Amino acid sequence: MHINNLTKSKFDDPNALLFRGVTAKLQPADRIALIGGSGTGKSTLLRILSLLESFEEGTIALEDRSSTEWKPHSWRRKVSYVAQKPIMRSGTVGFNLRTVSQLHNLPFDEELARKYMAAVGLGQTDWNKQAGDLSGGEQQRLALVRSLLLQPDILLLDEITSSLDPGSKQAVESLLLEWVTGQSDPSARAYVWITHDLEQARIISNQIWFMADGGLLEQAETGAFFAKPATEQARRFIQGLKEGAKSDE
Numbered sequence: 001m002h003i004n005n006l007t008k009s010k011f012d013d014p015n016a017l018l019f020r021g022v023t024a025k026l027q028p029a030d031r032i033a034l035i036g037g038s039g040t041g042k043s044t045l046l047r048i049l050s051l052l053e054s055f056e057e058g059t060i061a062l063e064d065r066s067s068t069e070w071k072p073h074s075w076r077r078k079v080s081y082v083a084q085k086p087i088m089r090s091g092t093v094g095f096n097l098r099t100v101s102q103l104h105n106l107p108f109d110e111e112l113a114r115k116y117m118a119a120v121g122l123g124q125t126d127w128n129k130q131a132g133d134l135s136g137g138e139q140q141r142l143a144l145v146r147s148l149l150l151q152p153d154i155l156l157l158d159e160i161t162s163s164l165d166p167g168s169k170q171a172v173e174s175l176l177l178e179w180v181t182g183q184s185d186p187s188a189r190a191y192v193w194i195t196h197d198l199e200q201a202r203i204i205s206n207q208i209w210f211m212a213d214g215g216l217l218e219q220a221e222t223g224a225f226f227a228k229p230a231t232e233q234a235r236r237f238i239q240g241l242k243e244g245a246k247s248d249e
């Protein structure tokens, strides 16, 4: 995916910009952690990249075709956004699992669904249970499995482990690392993952995109970013999160 010079206005003030000049490339096998302060526009950027949100200027292209040439439905079959607050369709767990294949006219792969459910710790969940009765953390994992069943090329993950206990969080991290790197054709998939957890960012990414000051201020290899961020803003951001983590202990 090629992101070129994206500009987005603030929702409450069309004359002010949320971010501008966002330019980046997402290549097969990329594992990006998207980090930055609250309200810098990380979720909005991911929603734009899945064509769920409009933007003022710039272009996004997938497979060398501009987003304007794609039907949003076809684009979202390849680029799947997993929201922080999962939206369950009213009905059972099984209905929610089958729903994406129905929407996209794909055969439902029950074996794969069971494999993913087990991998995220939902192997014992009753498929006849109402999805709305699952806990927040269970819904978050069910929403992820639903997206994985689409077999997209790109996953856009919005703080998807925020309601999870440490064990479930680790299970999700392992599954997604395996998803992106462990397949027979390792060149096809990539993800961008928003997280406020620096330890998680180190584990799940090979590159960092850092949003601050109304744009994508840094794009760097993960190790290099944490060892020596290029900007004072990133240095302060990392320091702030570390201090926050310490005071939580």
Ligand SMILES: Nc1ncnc2c1ncn2[C@@H]1O[C@H](COP(=O)(O)OP(=O)(O)OP(=O)(O)O)[C@@H](O)[C@H]1O
Binding pocket: 011, 012, 018, 036, 037, 038, 039, 040, 041, 042, 043, 044, 045
């Ligand atoms: N649909 C919307 N309507 C109105 N304001 C919105 C909408 N979506 C986002 N905003 C505002 O736009 C700004 C950017 O929001 P966004 O959720 O993209 O930030 P973020 O970097 O993901 O923040 P966080 O880390 O807190 O999740 C915020 O001020 C937010 O309140």
